[in-house]
Amino acid sequence: RYPISQVIEEQTRAQDIAIIGMTCRFPQTVENFESFWYTLIAGRSTSTDFPLNKMDVDGHYHPDSEYGGSIACRGGHFLSENGRYFDAPFFGITESEAMAMNQAEF
Numbered sequence: 001r002y003p004i005s006q007v008i009e010e011q012t013r014a015q016d017i018a019i020i021g022m023t024c025r026f027p028q029t030v031e032n033f034e035s036f037w038y039t040l041i042a043g044r045s046t047s048t049d050f051p052l053n054k055m056d057v058d059g060h061y062h063p064d065s066e067y068g069g070s071i072a073c074r075g076g077h078f079l080s081e082n083g084r085y086f087d088a089p090f091f092g093i094t095e096s097e098a099m100a101m102n103q104a105e106f
Contacts, residue, residue: 026084028078049075 022033027046030036039046050057062070079085088098 009100025079027079046077047075048078054078 024033024036026036026039028048030046032037057071057074060069060071061070061074064070065072086096086098093101
């Protein structure tokens with residue numbers, strides 16, 4: 001019998017992979033993969049309070065997540081681009097619906 005960590009390591013080594021290309025967007029000052037990596041290494045969080053242009057958190061916050069019509073968090077990880085990169089089709093939203101939506105909903 002082998003420890004599970006050894007089995008996983010051996011199976012992983014046997015499967016070569018190649019990362020051909022990547023793209024992404026991150027919150028705050030994390031602008032590329034290098035700064036993303038350093039954020040991870042430093043153990044830094046990109047969580048912030050809700051931006052004022054997104055919602056009035058004081059009017060919706062309740063610590064009990066089961067409380068109807070409320071949210072149980074006071075922040076999150078927000079992109080600065082608003083809806084510029086919103087993938088409406090991914091969420092089943094037509095382009096005309098997306099254009100009519102409030103940017104704060106993105």
